[in-house]
Amino acid sequence: MPTRSGSELDPKLMDALVQTSFSVIARLSQAAAAHDLSLTQLRMLAILRDHQPKMAELATYLGLDRSSVSGLIDRAAKRGLVQRTSSGDDGRSFRVSLTADGRRLAPALTAEIAELIAPLTRSLTIAERQRLGDLLIRMLR
Amino acid sequence: MPTRSGSELDPKLMDALVQTSFSVIARLSQAAAAHDLSLTQLRMLAILRDHQPKMAELATYLGLDRSSVSGLIDRAAKRGLVQRTSSGDDGRSFRVSLTADGRRLAPALTAEIAELIAPLTRSLTIAERQRLGDLLIRMLR
């Protein structure tokens, strides 16, 4: 039986997770900034690539207040990246979706992010990268 | 000879790194927010635990403009967590250091962070956590 003992966390693992995370997030921010986007805008675009949420749903996805998302969408809409489209039945609500411009941006961003994150893994062998990916995926499950 | 081929990054590894990082950073933010601190304030306190930098050095550590750090230190000083102390030789510069209150905060924060991050690793066995830590440390080196 495998050992999955309780709540203790090896300080070395904690430090490694924290350092890795700061490094990854910094690279994401860098990719976003290259397109004059904030990290939040980047997350929003990633969500809208696969969903057309209502404002309240988007707020939940992002972990933000609805009022914060209003401004977020305002600014992104002013830049022509997203749009509010009528929701049909409920006259109070809208759906948010990417414009053609917004949709065009997504793959470029993904490619840039990959290029910025790839160097982080350069000191690992292919086999080690495979193992790392497996462990992280199992951890997130 | 181990294979460390070029710039390609497995999308699965990239996603796993990104998701893990968002999860870790969210937990760090949560620990910080529990003490009315931002993520930046948390990073600043972590740096000051081991250094007494000048303003410009602190700005470099944090990757921020000096003007941004001025406000950061102002707010932290108003809360009694940090202080500006004369640098001795150079009349233009100061050193920033933790106050007694600030120093008291650090271990509490570390413990809370560990408690928030530990559950993330719960689905891995002890051996897997060990391997994950090793891989991350090698990656960061």
Place this chain on the structure above:
DNA sequence: TATTGTTATACTCTATAACTATA
């Protein structure tokens, strides 16, 4: 002249509270 740090200004992000329109 160059450097250190601050200040003035402007913008994004965020939350709380109050509001409008619809249900």
Place this chain on the structure above:
DNA sequence: TATAGTTATAGAGTATAACAATA
């Protein structure tokens, strides 16, 4: 009454530009 979204307001965080003091 309750819900969806916006607006008003306030504060943190950030950068650029201009500044004072020191080197």
